[in-house]
Every structure is written in C-alpha cells, then in structure tokens.
Amino acid sequence: MNSPGDSPRTVPVLRRPPAPADTVLWEPSERWVRGTKGDVTVVDSHRPILVWEPGRPVPLYAFPREDVRTDLLRQTDKDAGRPHAGTTLFYDLVVGGETIPGAAWTYPGEELGAYISFEWFGRDVLDHWYEEDEEIFVHPRDPHKRVDALPSSRHVQVEIDGAVVADTRAPVLLFETHLPIRYYIPREDVRLDLFTPTDHRTRCPYKGLATEYWSWTGADVPPNIAWSYPDPLRAVHAIKDRVAFYNEAVDITVDGERLERPVTEFIKPPER
Numbered sequence: 001m002n003s004p005g006d007s008p009r010t011v012p013v014l015r016r017p018p019a020p021a022d023t024v025l026w027e028p029s030e031r032w033v034r035g036t037k038g039d040v041t042v043v044d045s046h047r048p049i050l051v052w053e054p055g056r057p058v059p060l061y062a063f064p065r066e067d068v069r070t071d072l073l074r075q076t077d078k079d080a081g082r083p084h085a086g087t088t089l090f091y092d093l094v095v096g097g098e099t100i101p102g103a104a105w106t107y108p109g110e111e112l113g114a115y116i117s118f119e120w121f122g123r124d125v126l127d128h129w130y131e132e133d134e135e136i137f138v139h140p141r142d143p144h145k146r147v148d149a150l151p152s153s154r155h156v157q158v159e160i161d162g163a164v165v166a167d168t169r170a171p172v173l174l175f176e177t178h179l180p181i182r183y184y185i186p187r188e189d190v191r192l193d194l195f196t197p198t199d200h201r202t203r204c205p206y207k208g209l210a211t212e213y214w215s216w217t218g219a220d221v222p223p224n225i226a227w228s229y230p231d232p233l234r235a236v237h238a239i240k241d242r243v244a245f246y247n248e249a250v251d252i253t254v255d256g257e258r259l260e261r262p263v264t265e266f267i268k269p270p271e272r
Contacts (some may be wrong), residue, residue, distance in 0.1 A: 137203035
C-alpha cells in the first residue's frame with residue numbers, strides 16, 4: 001500500500017491476448033461427464049480435461065483411459081476427414097454392431113497422451129452427452145465464456161426490406177461472449193404472419209434446442225431468419241418462447257440507433 005506522499009505505483013495494463021495460434025491449451029475440469037451410445041455408457045468420468053485446439057473456437061473434452069470403454073475402440077490410422085492438432089492415432093468406435101470411424105483419438109505428448117477424446121461438433125458419434133445430470137449439445141461448455149439473458153426496456157425494432165417486422169420495448173438481450181447481441185422479442189410484438197414456419201432445428205450447449213424457425217416470405221433473405229426456444233435451458237429461461245433474428249441479415253434499430261450488420265460464420269453477407 002502506498003503511504004501519503006508516495007508516488008502511485010505503476011501497473012502495466014495489457015489487453016487480454018488471444019491464445020497462440022499454434023498451441024494446444026488444456027485445463028482440468030471437475031464436472032462429471034458421461035457419454036452414451038444407445039444404452040451403452042461409453043464415457044463416465046469425474047476427471048475430464050478441456051482441450052482447446054489451434055484454430056477451433058470451442059473446447060473438447062478428453063478423458064483418462066480408465067474412464068473410457070476402451071474395449072469398444074479399434075485403432076485406425078484414419079481421421080474420418082477431421083484431423084486434430086497433429087494427432088496420428090485414431091480409434092473407430094464399435095457398439096452394437098455399428099462402427100463409427102475416427103470417433104476418438106489421443107493427442108501427442110506426455111501431458112495429454114494418457115487421455116482419449118471424442119468427436120462432438122458436426123458428427124453424431126455418441127447419442128447423448130451429460131454434464132452432471134443435464135444433457136448438453138454440440139460441444140462442451142467453455143468455462144471462459146458467458147451467456148447472459150437480461151430483460152431490458154430498450155426500444156428494439158427489426159426491419160426486413162424496409163418493413164417493420166418487430167417492435168418492442170420489452171426485449172431480452174442475450175449476451176454471448178464473442179458473438180453479436182441477440183434480441184429476443186415477445187411474440188406479440190413480432191409480425192409472425194409475414195413469415196413461414198419451417199422444420200429447421202438447431203442445438204446449442206448454452207441455450208438448448210431451438211425447435212421453431214421461420215423464413216421470410218418476401219425479399220431475398222436467407223432462410224430460417226428467425227427462431228425461438230420453447231424450452232430453453234434454465235440458465236437462459238428468460239428467452240423462453242421469444243423470437244430472435246439474425247442481426248447479420250436484418251436491420252435492427254435500438255433506441256433510435258441503427259446497428260451495423262455483423263459478419264459471422266452463421267450467415268454470410270450477400271454478394272453485391
């Protein structure tokens with residue numbers, strides 16, 4: 001502590017840097033994680049680790065060998081088209097007469113070599129994953145990422161091709177690290193009569209199952225431009241039954257200020 005009259009202590013100020021692009025990062029987790037295929041529990045671990053691979057924005061779990069049904073794994077040199085951080089040792093998973101190629105692998109090196117990881121994102125390798133007793137989807141939750149659903153009194157308007165399709169002063173703003181704010185709007189404040197329901201479905205590890213989607217019936221707008229979570233996970237219950245739009249392809253005005261359209265991997269900007 002500085003005494004009166006002392007010069008203030010100089011403290012360096014640095015913006016938090018991103019992880020090195022060529023580095024595999026890992027850390028231990030204390031969550032109970034299970035993975036099942038049919039009625040077979042393939043993974044059951046209280047000692048998983050989280051692994052971040054270079055160029056991948058979300059983590060994967062890796063498990064001690066003794067927590068994995070290694071009797072169901074068959075070594076292979078094929079990665080099923082999705083290589084992982086220099087790994088050359090892959091495993092096929094054989095359950096109930098079904099073989100899932102390249103379902104699991106080990107990382108090189110002394111620290112991670114004793115762990116086995118399974119594919120999640122983009123492939124249905126195991127049927128269900130659980131953290132404690134809650135099912136999760138797509139990929140493990142990142143402990144360094146927050147998802148907050150906050151009720152607000154901001155005035156939010158959504159336009160498509162000049163038509164106001166939503167207008168509310170009671171939105172729920174969903175803040176998700178590294179993603180645009182999503183504005184979840186009460187249904188009574190959305191012109192759903194201007195949209196067509198679709199059978200599109202998506203899953204999110206932080207929000208659950210989005211089982212309602214709508215496409216715009218007018219101008220050249222990407223399909224499934226709006227969605228809703230009828231039964232979201234408890235942490236974001238405030239978005240239940242509300243409707244959100246892809247900021248990337250609609251015009252959103254908040255408290256009189258027109259927002260710039262973000263560019264994300266979800267929707268690409270149209271070619272001009």
